[in-house]
Amino acid sequence: MRFPGTGLAKGLAVTMRQMTRRSVTAHYPDALPDLPPRSRGVIALIEENCTSCMLCARECPSWCIYIDSHKDVVPATTEGGRDKSRNVLDRFAIDFSLCMYCSICIEVCPFDALHWSPEFEYAELDIRELTHEKDRLREWMWTVPAPSALDPHAEPAKELGAAEKAADKARAADLSAAEGAPAPPPPDNSAEEAP
Amino acid sequence: MSWVQVLFVLLSLVAVASALLVVTTSNLVHAALWLVVTLGSIAGVFLLLAAEFVAWVQVLIYVGAVVVLLLFALMLTRAPTGRQDDLNVGRVVPAAIVAVLVGAVLVSTVVAGFHDVQLDLERAVVGSASVTGGTVFRLWVLPFEVLSVLLLAALVGAIVLSKLRADEPAEAGED
Amino acid sequence: MSDLLEALLRVLVVLVAFLLLPLLVGQAEHKAMAHMQSRVGPMYAGMFHGWAQLVADGVKFVQKEDVVPRDADPAVFRIAPAVALLPYFVVMLVIPLGPGLVGQDLDVGLFFVLAVMGIGVIGTLMGGWSSANKFSLLGGIRVAAQLMAYELPFVLVGASVAMAAGTLSLTGIVEEWQPWWLLWQGIGLVVFFVAGLAELQRPPFDMPVADAEIVFGPYTEYGGLRFALFILAEYAGIVVLSALTAVLFLGGWRGPFEDSLGWLWTLVKTFLVAFVVIWVRVAYPRMREDQLQRLAWQGLVPLALLQLALTAVGVVATA
Ligand code: SF4
Ligand code: SF4
Numbered sequence: 001m002r003f004p005g006t007g008l009a010k011g012l013a014v015t016m017r018q019m020t021r022r023s024v025t026a027h028y029p030d031a032l033p034d035l036p037p038r039s040r041g042v043i044a045l046i047e048e049n050c051t052s053c054m055l056c057a058r059e060c061p062s063w064c065i066y067i068d069s070h071k072d073v074v075p076a077t078t079e080g081g082r083d084k085s086r087n088v089l090d091r092f093a094i095d096f097s098l099c100m101y102c103s104i105c106i107e108v109c110p111f112d113a114l115h116w117s118p119e120f121e122y123a124e125l126d127i128r129e130l131t132h133e134k135d136r137l138r139e140w141m142w143t144v145p146a147p148s149a150l151d152p153h154a155e156p157a158k159e160l161g162a163a164e165k166a167a168d169k170a171r172a173a174d175l176s177a178a179e180g181a182p183a184p185p186p187p188d189n190s191a192e193e194a195p
Numbered sequence: 196m197s198w199v200q201v202l203f204v205l206l207s208l209v210a211v212a213s214a215l216l217v218v219t220t221s222n223l224v225h226a227a228l229w230l231v232v233t234l235g236s237i238a239g240v241f242l243l244l245a246a247e248f249v250a251w252v253q254v255l256i257y258v259g260a261v262v263v264l265l266l267f268a269l270m271l272t273r274a275p276t277g278r279q280d281d282l283n284v285g286r287v288v289p290a291a292i293v294a295v296l297v298g299a300v301l302v303s304t305v306v307a308g309f310h311d312v313q314l315d316l317e318r319a320v321v322g323s324a325s326v327t328g329g330t331v332f333r334l335w336v337l338p339f340e341v342l343s344v345l346l347l348a349a350l351v352g353a354i355v356l357s358k359l360r361a362d363e364p365a366e367a368g369e370d
Numbered sequence: 371m372s373d374l375l376e377a378l379l380r381v382l383v384v385l386v387a388f389l390l391l392p393l394l395v396g397q398a399e400h401k402a403m404a405h406m407q408s409r410v411g412p413m414y415a416g417m418f419h420g421w422a423q424l425v426a427d428g429v430k431f432v433q434k435e436d437v438v439p440r441d442a443d444p445a446v447f448r449i450a451p452a453v454a455l456l457p458y459f460v461v462m463l464v465i466p467l468g469p470g471l472v473g474q475d476l477d478v479g480l481f482f483v484l485a486v487m488g489i490g491v492i493g494t495l496m497g498g499w500s501s502a503n504k505f506s507l508l509g510g511i512r513v514a515a516q517l518m519a520y521e522l523p524f525v526l527v528g529a530s531v532a533m534a535a536g537t538l539s540l541t542g543i544v545e546e547w548q549p550w551w552l553l554w555q556g557i558g559l560v561v562f563f564v565a566g567l568a569e570l571q572r573p574p575f576d577m578p579v580a581d582a583e584i585v586f587g588p589y590t591e592y593g594g595l596r597f598a599l600f601i602l603a604e605y606a607g608i609v610v611l612s613a614l615t616a617v618l619f620l621g622g623w624r625g626p627f628e629d630s631l632g633w634l635w636t637l638v639k640t641f642l643v644a645f646v647v648i649w650v651r652v653a654y655p656r657m658r659e660d661q662l663q664r665l666a667w668q669g670l671v672p673l674a675l676l677q678l679a680l681t682a683v684g685v686v687a688t689a
Contacts, residue, residue, distance in 0.1 A: 011653040015406040025410045224499055228446065231492060248478050251485045259488025260521060266495045267514035276443040276502045323477045324538050 037145040039118035040101045043094055044140035049113035052087040056105035056114060064098035065105060066091060066131075092134035097127045117143045199316060203243050210236040221278045227265045234258050244314060248327040380474070381463065388459050392605030393424045395612075398641075399648045400424075406652040427598075434594035441502035442591065450500060451592070451599035454493025457486045458606035465613045466541045468623045468632035479540035480532050483614060484525055487569070490603060491517045494571075494578075497600070498588030509587020512578040512659065516568055519666035524565040526674035527558035530681040531618045544622035551621070554684055557677040559619040561670050563643070566611040568666070570604060572647060574654040577662055612643035 026033050035041070052069035068091035074084040106114045117140045124130050150156065213232040220226050234257040241250035320326055331339055400423060404411030416422025438444050464479050466472035476482050491513060498510020532538050534555060535546035552559070568575040571587075579587035589600050616622060616639035623632030657665070 008654070012649060015649060015653045018408060019402065019405045021408070023405060023410045024408045027410075027413075222443075224443075225446070228492075228496065247476075248481065251478055251481045255481065255485035255488060255525070258492070259485060260518065263488070263491060263495065263514050263517055266492070266499070267511060267518065270495075270499055270507055270511050270514065274499060274507075276441060276500060321477070324481070 035118040035120075037118065037148050038116065039120075040103060040116050041118040041120040042096070042116075042122055042140055043099070043106065043137065044115045044117045044119075044144050045092055045134055045137035046113050046115070046141055047089060047092070047134055047138050049111045050089055050092065050109075051111055051113075052089050053110065055108050055110065059104050059108045060099075061102060061104060062098040062100055064095040066093040066095070089134065092137065093131050094137065095131040096122070097130040115141065115144045117141070118145065119143045199243055203240060206236045206239045206243065209233075210240065221280065221282060222276075223269055223279060223282065224266065224274050224276075227262055227269060230265070231258055231262050234262070245316060245321050246327070247321055248324050377474075384463050385459070388462050388606060391609045392602055394641075395608050395644045395648075396424050396605050397421065398645065399651075402645065402648050403652050406649070431594055431598035436594050436596065437591075439502055439591050443500035443502070446496050446500035447591075448596070450493050450497035451596045451603070452493070453496060454490050455599050455603040455606065457488075457490040457493075458603060458610050460486050461610050462606070462613075464540065465610070465617060466544065466622065467636045469541065469545075471633050472541065475541050476539065478538045480528055480538045480543065480618070483540070483610075484528055487610065488517070488521060490607070491569070493603070494588045494600075497592065501588070501591035503591050505584040505586075505590045506588050508584050509578045509590070513571065513588060515659075516571065516575065516578060516662060516666075519663055520565040520568040520670070523561050523666065523670035523674040524569060526671070527555075527562045527565070527677055528618065530558045530674070530678045531555060533678070533681045533685055536685075540617055540622075544617055544624065547621040547624055549621070549624075551619070554680065555619055555677070557673050557680070559615070561674050561677065562619060563611075563615055563646070565666075565670055566615065567647065567650065568662070570607040570611060572604070572608065573651040574657050575662060576656055577659050580656060608644055608647050609640070612640045612647065615643045616640045 052067055054067055057063075057065040057067050067089070069087050069089050071085045072088045074086050076083050103116065106116060119140055122130075122132070210233050213229045213236065216229040217226045217233060220229060234253060238250045238253040238258075241247075241253060400411045400420070412420030412423035414420055415426045438447055461483050463474050464472065464476050464482055466475065494513050495510050498506045498513065501507075531543060534551065535543040537543060537546065571578045579589065584590070589597060592600060613636070616636060620639045620643070622639070623636045625631075625635040628635060
């Protein structure tokens with residue numbers, strides 16, 4: 001049988017029990033939070049990888065990536081060869097007051113120049129100072145954690161497989177060259193992978 | 196004059212002045228608030244007259260309940276801040292005359308009843324709950340009962356008035 | 371002269387208690403409520419678990435600008451907080467802490483307390499009306515409706531205790547008190563506490579200040595020191611209600627070693643009741659206006675009348 005007021009008593013009991021338990025508050029400034037490695041804290045840039053291809057700037061929905069670059073001429077290394085031109089990054093800045101952490105720039109970068117870092121303490125007193133230039137973005141690169149290990153039995157990354165195959169192929173070619181007999185070429189998987 | 200008399204006069208002046216303000220102020224809510232002052236100073240007068248219990252009943256019932264009810268009704272209906280110039284109606288003069296007449300009747304009753312009897316505060320019985328209870332329910336039990344009939348009449352009147360209101364739209368609908 | 375000095379001293383002590391106890395209750399609320407919600411509450415002010423948070427709040431309130439809205443009624447708007455706060459101070463003057471430990475013992479103390487507590491509401495009403503703001507006005511109307519509904523059971527159960535003790539004096543009531551009154555006056559205790567909560571507009575009876583729908587009811591337009599006074603009035607109200615519940619229903623200073631530790635008993639009981647006030651705030655959601663009125667008229671008033679009848683039977687039977 002239900003007594004009237006059991007609900008009320010239950011409410012009181014729940015709150016009282018809660019009071020005797022430890023609170024779940026994160027004591028942030030005193031204790032840093034334990035963030036998962038893939039937290040979207042801030043975008044870091046490996047300047048050396050960037051080719052100023054502008055893909056990220058064009059795909060960014062908030063238009064908050066600013067890139068300036070110029071072409072540099074690399075003189076030909078062989079006699080009579082052609083001079084090469086190369087992009088040099090002058091400015092790479094992300095305005096974090098506009099960024100919405102959608103990660104599109106990181107997905108789209110073909111050279112893995114952009115990475116998420118869990119670093120999050122970059123508040124500023126002035127909104128204009130939230131536009132961070134490439135040296136700061138480069139520094140954040142040191143805070144990027146190594147990619148987390150794959151789940152057991154997970155399919156390895158495609159890039160890894162392709163690279164291993166290429167290495168196998170090269171090794172096989174070397175071997176056959178040493179034996180002096182032409183070896184049958186291994187089936188080419190890269191054609192299947194191509195879109 | 197002793198300090199009791201001084202206080203008495205002061206409180207009475209406050210009561211009368213705020214009572215005048217109740218009827219002359221140009222804002223309904225202010226009138227209700229001045230009524231608080233009037234009732235409060237009358238409670239003070241009761242206190243000075245050693246009627247302790249009556250004084251606190253005055254505060255509890257009139258200040259605590261009646262004025263709150265009044266303010267509630269005002270806020271529910273219309274109570275703008277600022278002056279309300281449409282409060283004065285043409286009946287001011289006759290109303291004032293009636294008020295003065297009623298006052299005169301009351302004053303002459305009190306004067307006729309008590310002449311110049313002085314309350315000796317040194318030997319006066321403090322109007323505690325038991326004294327007040329005894330007086331009301333022994334000595335003055337008849338007027339008390341008559342007063343309760345008055346309350347009953349007010350209750351019935353209120354019911355009749357609200358009934359009238361409730362019936363009106365129904366009658367209009369039948370037409 | 372020494373009489374006057376002693377009276378002054380008593381008033382001074384009560385004043386200190388009046389300023390200190392509400393802060394204690396407020397801090398206890400900060401912390402207890404936080405832990406009931408798995409938080410920690412203020413942690414920094416005063417270095418140790420945020421004990422000085424309310425002091426810091428006070429300093430902040432004092433620094434703020436004193437704003438009076440353009441369309442408000444300035445005079446009424448300005449004095450409203452004082453009208454809301456002062457009655458609680460006056461009430462504290464007559465609540466006994468122990469035998470003789472009282473600001474001023476009154477023969478009709480209970481009546482005095484009930485009467486003066488009703489005045490505080492007028493301050494809230496004044497604030498609600500004079501702000502010239504529809505949320506404030508709505509809040510004011512709700513305050514008035516709530517007061518009228520809950521004042522009746524409140525006074526009725528107060529009268530029941532007075533009947534049981536045969537006196538209106540608060541000291542006298544404690545002296546007459548017996549432990550078995552906890553059972554005899556049990557209904558009264560609950561009704562008194564619930565009706566008192568409602569008069570203070572404390573959750574779950576905080577419809578008048580329901581911040582999610584009418585901003586902050588009558589206090590919407592207030593800021594700075596005047597707002598702080600209203601809040602202080604709320605917490606002083608908690609102290610007064612808890613102390614009254616302790617004195618009327620829990621036997622005040624009665625308990626083991628009452629001769630030497632009586633005042634401590636009163637304080638302990640008061641704080642226990644105050645803790646329940648906080649606890650109830652965390653545990654229950656806000657009641658709707660119609661539920662509020664139904665609880666008062668269909669729940670508390672009949673219960674209070676039942677208690678009154680019980681008391682009468684008890685008094686006649688034991689007389
Ligand atoms: S995360 Fe999204 S919004 Fe931010 S810079 Fe990259 S693409 Fe732009
Ligand atoms: S997409 Fe990558 S490589 Fe291209 S500009 Fe952006 S960061 Fe540099």
